[in-house]
Amino acid sequence: MARTAIWTSISAALTNDIAEGRYAPGDKLPTEAALSARFGVNRHTVRRALAAMADEGLVHARRGAGVFVALTPTDYPIGRRVRFHQNLTAAGRAPAKQVLALETRAADAREAEALSLHAGDPVHVYDGLSLADDQPIALFRSIFPASRFPDLCDHIAETNSVTAALKRQGISDYTRATTRLTAKQANATQALHLRITEGAPILRSVGINVDTDDTPIEFGHTWFAGDRVTLTVNNS
Template structure:
């Protein structure tokens, strides 16, 4: 039962309805850390056994916590403690690490895969490359306060940025990696956001179900002369990241 006691006494002759007492008990579990953000609650059956009530009484308490924004429920999956997402401002100079630093939270990149490959058609168009040109591809995951919040791919023109994969492995920063090749500033030219269901690989990396939507973001960054330097494809865990679009920022 997720480490929660199997029985708990309620004041059955008190003025406070049983469902409200259960609501307060669950709130105490959340405040004490017994139930943490993103954690799934025990089933209505298990909670009914814990408190010695029927399932409808438990559901009443859960519905009240949902209305207060404390819990969220996924059809077919159960109820979860509501996460408080990190805000990521996407403007002309969007920088994930800087956005998290401004929130006073720690973040880091974890390299998953990298290498040189022929550019696909979508990457060719985004980076304005000729057919057959190669790109450097980096696959990485970002975590905030130890929680993985995205799964990302980034492509860079191989001719302009040879060896940027090795630089990223050392620096763990897109900004510092581009700076190593003389690109000390870059701007967001294009951002497209869509809610989509993740494939099995993305869901596994994000630690969630393939039935829970994520935020899919594709982007193009350009240098100060307007020449594309990076095409990005990122899947954000929607429960953890809130995207704020501010093109003029």
């Protein structure tokens, strides 16, 4: 009778640990050395078991950090109204944002075109990190016309919410006019912030938001971690 490969047994045991809740989504698994000691095998055998689990989408490795239990992808609607906190709350996740940078500078040609400005006009740039249940799911960059919203950076810093900050600047509602989605590979900086491996798949969204008069007010880029978000498209 054929014997079960040892690495298969290790994979099954660790998969059962995850299913029983001993390791939750986002948790780091024990090191290869610790798993080798637990199962009485060499690291190569452990590595093969972990690779098989990664192929099944159960775990993922972060270079220099270890192997982590994969998160359940978060449903994230892409429609006319894209509201981060509302979307995550509706999906049963705890939303949070981390401000990485806020600055005012001259618009480049592409930014100016998207916002109906002239190249060199001042814009506010908001770089940040979106989290769900304390796990990073996306990096973003939002660009706004500075002349129309002179105090926007201060409001974002105080509220940590674009919607609340724009409301303070007289914008009661805004909607998405255009969205472009493109598959990319994470560069070193993106991988560091998103806690993924450099070169891992990410999905870039580029969009323009407009006010009730269809005037562009925000030019945004978002880079979603490919294994943590399921983008859904709707018309609302």
